[in-house]
Amino acid sequence: xxxxxxxxxxxxxxxxxxxxxxxxxxxxxxxxxxxxxxxxxxxxxxxxxxxxxxxxxxxxxxxxxxxxxxxxxxxxxxxxxxxxxxxxxxxxxxxxxxxxxxxxxxxxxxxxxxxxxxxxxxxxxxxxxxxxxxxxxxxxxxxxxxxxxxxxxxxxxxxxxxxxxxxxxxxxxxxxxxxxxxxxxxxxxxxxxxxxxxxxxxxxxxxxxxxxxxxxxxxxxxxxxxxxxxxxxxxxxxxxxxxxxxxxxxxxxxxxxxxxxxxxxxxxxxxxxxxxxxxxxxxxxxxxxxxxxxxxxxxxxxxxxxxxxxxxxxxxxxxxxxxxxxxxxxxxxxxxxxxxxxxxxxxxxxxxxxxxxxxxxxxxxxxxxxxxxxxxxxxxxxxxxxxxxxxxxxxxxxxxxxxxxxxxxxxxxxxxxxxxxxxxxxxxxxxxxxxxxxxxxxxxxxxxxxxxxxxxxxxxxxxxxxxxxxxxxxxxxxxxxxxxxxxxxxxxxxxxxxxxxxxxxxxxxxxxxxxxxxxxxxxxxxxxxxxx
Amino acid sequence: xxxxxxxxxxxxxxxxxxxxxxxxxxxxxxxxxxxxxxxxxxxxxxxxxxxxxxxxxxxxxxxxxxxxxxxxxxxxxxxxxxxxxxxxxxxxxxxxxxxxxxxxxxxxxxxxxxxxxxxxxxxxxxxxxxxxxxxxxxxxxxxxxxxxxxxxxxxxxxxxxxxxxxxxxxxxxxxxxxxxxxxxxxxxxxxxxxxxxxxxxxxxxxxxxxxxxxxxxxxxxxxxxxxxxxxxxxxxxxxxxxxxxxxxxxxxxxxxxxxxxxxxxxxxxxxxxxxxxxxxxxxxxxxxxxxxxxxxxxxxxxxxxxxxxxxxxxxxxxxxxxxxxxxxxxxxxxxxxxxxxxxxxxxxxxxxxxxxxxxxxxxxxxxxxx
Numbered sequence: 046x047x048x049x050x051x052x053x054x055x056x057x058x059x060x061x062x063x064x065x066x067x068x069x070x071x072x073x074x075x076x077x078x079x080x081x082x083x084x085x086x087x088x089x090x091x092x093x094x095x096x097x098x099x100x101x102x103x104x105x106x107x108x109x110x111x112x113x114x115x116x117x118x119x120x121x122x123x124x125x126x127x128x129x130x131x132x133x134x135x136x137x138x139x140x141x142x143x144x145x146x147x148x149x150x151x152x153x154x155x156x157x158x159x160x161x162x163x164x165x166x167x168x169x170x171x172x173x174x175x176x177x178x179x180x181x182x183x184x185x186x187x188x189x190x191x192x193x194x195x196x197x198x199x200x201x202x203x204x205x206x207x208x209x210x211x212x213x214x215x216x217x218x219x220x221x222x223x224x225x226x227x228x229x230x231x232x233x234x235x236x237x238x239x240x241x242x243x244x245x246x247x248x249x250x251x252x253x254x255x256x257x258x259x260x261x262x263x264x265x266x267x268x269x270x271x272x273x274x275x276x277x278x279x280x281x282x283x284x285x286x287x288x289x290x291x292x293x294x295x296x297x298x299x300x301x302x303x304x305x306x307x308x309x310x311x312x313x314x315x316x317x318x319x320x321x322x323x324x325x326x327x328x329x330x331x332x333x334x335x336x337x338x339x340x341x342x343x344x345x346x347x348x349x350x351x352x353x354x355x356x357x358x359x360x361x362x363x364x365x366x367x368x369x370x371x372x373x374x375x376x377x378x379x380x381x382x383x384x385x386x387x388x389x390x391x392x393x394x395x396x397x398x399x400x401x402x403x404x405x406x407x408x409x410x411x412x413x414x415x416x417x418x419x420x421x422x423x424x425x426x427x428x429x430x431x432x433x434x435x436x437x438x439x440x441x442x443x444x445x446x447x448x449x450x451x452x453x454x455x456x457x458x459x460x461x462x463x464x465x466x467x468x469x470x471x472x473x474x475x476x477x478x479x480x481x482x483x484x485x486x487x488x489x490x491x492x493x494x495x496x497x498x499x500x501x502x503x504x505x506x507x508x509x510x511x512x513x514x515x516x517x518x519x520x521x522x523x524x525x526x527x528x529x530x531x532x533x534x535x536x537x538x539x540x541x542x543x544x545x546x547x548x549x550x551x552x553x554x555x556x557x558x559x560x561x562x563x564x565x566x567x568x569x570x571x572x573x574x575x576x577x
Numbered sequence: 578x579x580x581x582x583x584x585x586x587x588x589x590x591x592x593x594x595x596x597x598x599x600x601x602x603x604x605x606x607x608x609x610x611x612x613x614x615x616x617x618x619x620x621x622x623x624x625x626x627x628x629x630x631x632x633x634x635x636x637x638x639x640x641x642x643x644x645x646x647x648x649x650x651x652x653x654x655x656x657x658x659x660x661x662x663x664x665x666x667x668x669x670x671x672x673x674x675x676x677x678x679x680x681x682x683x684x685x686x687x688x689x690x691x692x693x694x695x696x697x698x699x700x701x702x703x704x705x706x707x708x709x710x711x712x713x714x715x716x717x718x719x720x721x722x723x724x725x726x727x728x729x730x731x732x733x734x735x736x737x738x739x740x741x742x743x744x745x746x747x748x749x750x751x752x753x754x755x756x757x758x759x760x761x762x763x764x765x766x767x768x769x770x771x772x773x774x775x776x777x778x779x780x781x782x783x784x785x786x787x788x789x790x791x792x793x794x795x796x797x798x799x800x801x802x803x804x805x806x807x808x809x810x811x812x813x814x815x816x817x818x819x820x821x822x823x824x825x826x827x828x829x830x831x832x833x834x835x836x837x838x839x840x841x842x843x844x845x846x847x848x849x850x851x852x853x854x855x856x857x858x859x860x861x862x863x864x865x866x867x868x869x870x871x872x873x874x875x876x877x878x879x880x881x882x883x884x885x886x887x888x889x890x891x892x893x894x895x896x897x898x899x900x901x902x903x904x905x906x907x908x909x910x911x912x913x914x915x916x917x918x919x920x921x922x923x924x925x926x927x928x929x930x931x932x933x934x935x936x937x938x939x940x941x942x943x944x945x946x947x
């Protein structure tokens with residue numbers, strides 16, 4: 046555990062990509078194989094669950110620390126991270142930490158699900174007593190399945206590739222999909238040079254960069270495909286060994302969530318992998334994202350949901366045919382194979398193609414681009430005809446050309462401290478617009494969009510202009526105005542304003558505006574009407 | 578007539594009506610008793626100051642050489658209008674004091690900023706029994722528990738040694754007044770040349786002239802040969818982070834000494850290579866100990882986690898209330914980041930002049946020897 050906790054702390058401390066890769070690489074070179082596999086499990090976002098109740102864990106920690114629950118909660122608000130809070134309030138261990146390995150700790154945690162509450166409490170407290178503060182922190186993250194670290198999968202893959210002297214694309218593919226550290230080994234997963242038998246394994250997604258400058262800068266229009274950028278769920282559909290798998294970009298196996306697409310197992314030839322977007326679809330066109338949202342996260346898909354929010358798959362790429370990896374072919378060649386496949390399917394609406402947009406000059410696209418919202422798209426995807434299918438976010442062959450977001454000027458009225466890197470700073474803001482009665486009506490929360498320097502200035506203002514405190518929330522003198530951008534807008538009975546916006550974010554600080562000059566609820570409703 | 582409290586929180590200072598004296602006023606007043614020389618406690622513009630004698634070199638440096646300043650020893654009693662005052666060690670920085678105020682058998686202590694651990698430079702904190710204790714709460718949450726300072730100094734020694742081995746400079750940031758002297762007195766300096774930013778160099782020279790036992794530092798100037806920084810220790814105030822000044826030390830490792838470094842979020846936000854958890858304020862266990870050892874029946878909690886710590890005390894049978902002051906400003910960092918120059922002081926003065934004028938109109942004209 047010492048080794049892993051040290052790795053975690055060191056990774057946490059540096060912002061430099063190369064330093065992170067170096068740390069990871071050294072860990073993959075030095076740690077025992079079973080530990081490597083567990084570390085990889087965590088670094089690829091797989092978080093084993095040990096069936097513990099966070100509320101209980103908090104209570105046990107407060108008890109051990111000899112403080113009342115409210116004081117624990119206040120501490121938590123200040124730290125912004127539960128596992129870290131617990132590690133800080135507990136009495137400091139007198140021993141120098143634990144000699145158990147990461148793997149041994151996972152086995153220790155693995156005993157929890159079979160225990161009753163009292164046994165669990167004792168088991169967890171025992172662990173806390175022997176771990177140092179940093180180790181306790183990491184242990185808590187494992188315990189509560191909340192392990193996250195600022196290391197992208199790409200970096201982990203790079204480090205692993207360097208440590209094992211293997212091609213990074215091969216490693217990227219091997220760590221994807223379904224595997225369980227309980228029934229594989231580091232050897233089998235990473236080092237196995239032969240055919241892997243993991244039928245469900247998706248390919249790493251190729252991701253686009255936002256276009257830089259004007260679209261005309263991409264050169265000859267004839268070299269490019271243009272498609273709508275759909276506002277749905279990026280997914281890979283895999284059919285291998287007579288089994289269908291649907292993976293979403295968050296690397297979640299979501300086959301069961303989309304029963305409408307299950308017919309594909311009778312349609313696709315064995316050894317097929319498609320890349321595309323799952324959207325809600327009716328009357329021959331996609332519906333707004335908020336319709337799709339009504340079924341995301343639902344455990345049970347009722348008949349009603351399936352009727353009101355039916356999905357379709359808009360395919361735009363083909364990564365595997367007859368079990369052969371096509372990613373080395375050009376976009377044009379892959380598209381041709383995809384179209385041929387589609388031509389032979391029965392239900393061409395539910396398994397649909399994302400159409401190519403015909404154009405000769407870039408200028409022809411501009412008007413259509415501005416109408417993206419009417420097509421329920423977020424803009425265009427631009428793909429180089431001669432490009433291969435790459436791994437991760439790469440510049441050059443795939444570009445996204447998004448529409449400008451919707452926006453209003455709003456007043457900052459509530460603030461709350463952030464978490465992690467921004468604990469102690471007020472970074473979570475609630476914004477309001479003017480209602481008809483001349484009162485400010487909150488309509489959106491936004492976190493991102495300011496520079497660190499601006500966050501510092503806003504934080505300074507907030508700390509000196511607090512009107513009221515409600516737990517961690519501060520009511521702030523309504524003075525600062527920000528332009529808030531959002532991707533979508535809908536009516537909502539759950540919000541005071543009667544409006545729900547999607548992906549709100551701060552576009553800029555309007556230092557030139559006074560609070561009275563901010564927009565009104567009426568202007569939001571106007572946007573809503575135009576948007577419908 | 579209901580009895581007035583001995584000390585009152587007037588919104589501009591901790592004020593003793595009977596003596597007409599202000600403790601750590603944040604606007605200019607007639608008579609100011611200063612707990613210590615940090616800029617959020619010792620502010621510009623008052624007519625007469627009183628402080629511990631070890632604060633004198635810094636106060637004159639920061640507030641002007643010609644201020645009217647009377648100094649006293651720890652424990653030395655002085656009387657104003659029948660109120661007995663004395664200063665007692667607070668262990669926060671050099672010259673820092675708790676102000677004990679006694680009148681008609683009632684004792685109040687305003688403790689300013691303080692810590693209990695002996696830092697081998699400031700005179701260590703001494704508990705003072707009182708009826709009413711006024712305490713800070715900068716780190717008044719149970720998440721703050723300092724390691725013994727020796728462990729932190731070893732961390733600094735090791736960090737420096739490793740950087741030296743890699744041919745890097747060790748740029749160590751911390752508050753110029755307090756933290757830096759504490760570091761210089763406790764880490765292994767051997768016979769190395771220690772480089773310092775002007776803010777730290779000036780303070781260090783001033784304290785050395787005044788007879789304090791501190792090593793000589795070398796001022797970093799534009800002309801200093803950059804090769805000399807390889808493997809060297811460079812002391813700097815936190816404000817240099819992200820400035821062009823710091824670039825000349827490349828390659829370097831950046832360290833930061835502060836109590837806030839106890840939190841991962843704060844550490845990452847600062848984007849330093851190494852955070853050292855070292856504070857001149859009390860941590861949670863010592864804060865509770867100080868309150869206990871004061872024997873106070875009533876506690877007022879000033880800057881920091883005021884509402885939380887006072888609720889905690891109330892639940893534990895000690896009557897406590899929270900007080901809003903201008904001390905501390907939520908971030909330890911700001912206590913010294915405030916601009917020190919006279920121009921800023923003048924602005925503050927203009928802003929508060931009318932209040933001061935009103936004050937003077939009502940003030941007792943006799944000077945009781947402050």
